[in-house]
Each structure stands twice: as structure tokens, then as C-alpha cells.
Amino acid sequence: MRKSFVKILIIAAVALSVGGNLASAKILAIKGGTIHTLGKKGTLRNGVILIENGRIKRVGANISIPDGAEVIDATGKIVVPGFMHSGSYLGLSEISLTKDSNEHSAKKSPLSAAFDVRYGLKSNSVVVADNRRHGLTHAISQPSGSDGIFSGSGAVISLTNSPDMVFAKGPMIANPAKAGNRNLGWGKIRLILDQVTYYNDNRSRIMKGEGPGDFLLTSYNMDALVPVIKGRQKLVLMVDSVDDIRQAIALKKDYGIDVIISGAAEGWQVAQELAAAKVPVLINPQTNLPSSFGALASSFHNAAKLAEAGVEFAISPGGMARNHNAFMVAQMAGLAVAHGLDWDRALRAI
Missing domain, CATH: 2.30.40.10 (Urease, subunit C, domain 1)
Structure with a gap:
């Protein structure tokens, strides 16, 4: 194995x-x-x-x-089969330190949920070509952030370096920590989802100025979240702690939305709950030391424990392995195998 x-x-x-x-x-x-x-x-x-x-x-x-x-x-x-990275910046960044070759951030702009990376993908990216050479054939390219909780929509891509490299619109990305603290984060997400639901149900009245005027998001950012509340677009929540994972599970139950958890450093501690709720996760098997108070229980055995409980997961490393070295999904899969994950299950995760 x-x-x-x-x-x-x-x-x-x-x-x-x-x-x-x-x-x-x-x-x-x-x-x-x-x-x-x-x-x-x-x-x-x-x-x-x-x-x-x-x-x-x-x-x-x-x-x-x-x-x-x-x-x-x-x-x-x-x-x-060809490898896949499920949370990359492929096609969106050539040189990390140069502003004009990075297209994955909506910071300092009015866009948050309405940001869509499909419009700025580089079909001639040398980073894409190099990762393809190492066996990576598909990826989800996603936004890195905005000035709000919602970062925007990703794209499912094929690493062909062709103009039609986009397979489909990807998931909506959200990071509750961007609100400042956990109470603010989860409170704002729920309030925004409530407001988007109201906005979608009463659009004509609101456009006439008959509705409330205290929405947290602009109309175009709320429009971008309608597919999420309708269950037509997955929502990726970037969280690590047991408590935040439980909040994500509750969000799925209360709003009927399709949730994926990215990070889940402490996921192994609530693996049974994740499996019961049918919430898939994106993990980095290299996460073993706490990078924050939300990841104190990080473990090399995360992948093996999640698999044992029947949780669906994919391997999605961060850092340089999110872009230039995205092909390192294979190395991360090997690391998970070294700590108890079945070899074929590791392969399915990439």
C-alpha cells in the first residue's frame, strides 16, 4: 500500500x-x-x-x-488517470510577486460574490503547461479573496492551454474568518443568505424601491449568490476547526445549500458527523502543526480517519502547491498513504 x-x-x-x-x-x-x-x-x-x-x-x-x-x-x-487539483490558482497567476500577472483576487474592488475567475484565465499560461508536464490534467481554479466574506466563483478547467480550457463554472468560495471573528462570520453569512433569498423573491418590488435598503451586499453581488441558495452552485467554506465545521454542517441543513469544506484540519474529530451530513471536504495531508487556534488538532492521519468514516474528500494542498507546484497533489497523496490512507483511495482523491 x-x-x-x-x-x-x-x-x-x-x-x-x-x-x-x-x-x-x-x-x-x-x-x-x-x-x-x-x-x-x-x-x-x-x-x-x-x-x-x-x-x-x-x-x-x-x-x-x-x-x-x-x-x-x-x-x-x-x-x-490524470491528476486534479481541487483548489488552485492555475491560469490565474504566472509570477506571484508581479501584480500584472495575477488575476485571482477581487480585493480593492466592489466585487465579492460577483467576482468570476473565468474571464481572466490565461490560455497560454506557462504554469499550466509545466503542471501538465508533471501529470496534472484538470483543476478547479478559484479566487484567493475579496474585501468581503465571499470571494467569488471559480472555474473547472482542463490543462490544455487552449481557449476552451474552461469546462464549467466552479463553486462559490467563502471565508467566514474575513468577517473578523467567528460570531461575525457565521452571523453575516446567515444574514446574507436570508437577504439574498428575500431579494430573489421580491426582486421587482426592490427594483422599484419598495423594499428595504439595508442589504449587506449590492444587487450584483446578491445576484451571484442566487445559484447558491437555489442549490445550483456549490459553496466552498474555508474552515478548519471542529466548531466551524459543525457550523458549516448546520448551514447546509438550515438553508438546503450544497456545502463543501476546504481545510478541515480538525475534520478527523468530527468525521462521523461529516459523513452523516454528506458534506465533502478538501484537505491538505501535509497539515500537521496548528497554524491557528482553529487548527490545534491538525494531524497527518486526517485523510485516513476521514476515509475510515466514509467522508468524501479530495486532496488540495496550498502555498506554492496551489499554483506553480500544483502537481504536488501526488506527493501529498503519498504522504496520506504513509499515514494510513489506502493507496487507491489516495489516488481517487487527486
Whole structure:
């Protein structure tokens, strides 16, 4: 179970991710490797992946390779699907210290919930290309913050460096800590959700000036939150502590919204509650030391404990691993395996 991710040579989603001969070949066959399909076929020894015109057509142990196909011999190697980072800045930042190459922040602007990163993604990003070279094929690119609790909407992207790299609109991001303290944070989130619900139900009256005039957000920022209260867009809450995780669970129950928790450093302590509420989490397996009072119970065993309880989770490291080194999701998965997480479960988390 402690196989090294360093042994991974080829990504099964190679047609989506690499340039040159592999992407342009009409028929490509990857043969001889140990294929972790992460699907019903499970793990295949000495398997074959057949790719035609850039799309995976067949995966199996007894597949005939057509004449003229380009063949990659993966004998003795591990073949896995392309990796994914679920909370990156990919396509939004080239050089961290230069303002003109960073598009992920809504700070010092009137936008908060209405901020949408899809409009500023760089299709020719060299950071995207480099991460693709390391096996990352998909990501959620998200805003880093605003002057409010809500940071805006992310984007689900394919690391193709093409103009159509955006698959879909991503989740809404919110950080209760931006309010100043926990009471303010959760109080404001609930008040804002109440106001957005009222605003959506009474829009015509409000536009005529017949409604209240003390909304916490502007109309365009409230408009951006309507898909959240309608359950059409996921809300990612950036919290770590047991108490904040419970507040997030309560928010889902009270408002019927689709909640994901990002961080969840103390998630292992309330794993059963997360599983019962069906609230998925995004975690960094490297989090072991408390970075705040909300993360005092951080543990390398977080991933293993969450998996044991049946919590759905994905691995989403921060820092440099959020952008330039986003491919380190594989290393973080290996770290989780070293502390008790099942190898295949770690692979599914990336």
C-alpha cells in the first residue's frame, strides 16, 4: 500500500494533457503497465489503453492494438488517470510577486460574490503547461479573496492551454474568518443568505424601491449568490476547526445549500458527523502543526480517519502547491498513504 507515486510514468489521460506526437497521433496504445482505472475494471495487470483521435476508447487486459498505432511500452510502470487539483490558482497567476500577472483576487474592488475567475484565465499560461508536464490534467481554479466574506466563483478547467480550457463554472468560495471573528462570520453569512433569498423573491418590488435598503451586499453581488441558495452552485467554506465545521454542517441543513469544506484540519474529530451530513471536504495531508487556534488538532492521519468514516474528500494542498507546484497533489497523496490512507483511495482523491 505504500507504493511510491514517483514510479508513475504515464498518465492515462495523456491525450488531454500532452503536446507533440502523442496528442496528434490518430491511434495511440499504452500497453504492458499496471493500470489503475479507478472504475469498475479496478486494477489491470499488463493492460492496454487504446486512444483514438485524442479520446480514450478502450481499456482492458486483452485488447488488440491496430496496425499503425503508436505504441508506448509501459511494462513495469504504473498508469493512472490524470491528476486534479481541487483548489488552485492555475491560469490565474504566472509570477506571484508581479501584480500584472495575477488575476485571482477581487480585493480593492466592489466585487465579492460577483467576482468570476473565468474571464481572466490565461490560455497560454506557462504554469499550466509545466503542471501538465508533471501529470496534472484538470483543476478547479478559484479566487484567493475579496474585501468581503465571499470571494467569488471559480472555474473547472482542463490543462490544455487552449481557449476552451474552461469546462464549467466552479463553486462559490467563502471565508467566514474575513468577517473578523467567528460570531461575525457565521452571523453575516446567515444574514446574507436570508437577504439574498428575500431579494430573489421580491426582486421587482426592490427594483422599484419598495423594499428595504439595508442589504449587506449590492444587487450584483446578491445576484451571484442566487445559484447558491437555489442549490445550483456549490459553496466552498474555508474552515478548519471542529466548531466551524459543525457550523458549516448546520448551514447546509438550515438553508438546503450544497456545502463543501476546504481545510478541515480538525475534520478527523468530527468525521462521523461529516459523513452523516454528506458534506465533502478538501484537505491538505501535509497539515500537521496548528497554524491557528482553529487548527490545534491538525494531524497527518486526517485523510485516513476521514476515509475510515466514509467522508468524501479530495486532496488540495496550498502555498506554492496551489499554483506553480500544483502537481504536488501526488506527493501529498503519498504522504496520506504513509499515514494510513489506502493507496487507491489516495489516488481517487487527486
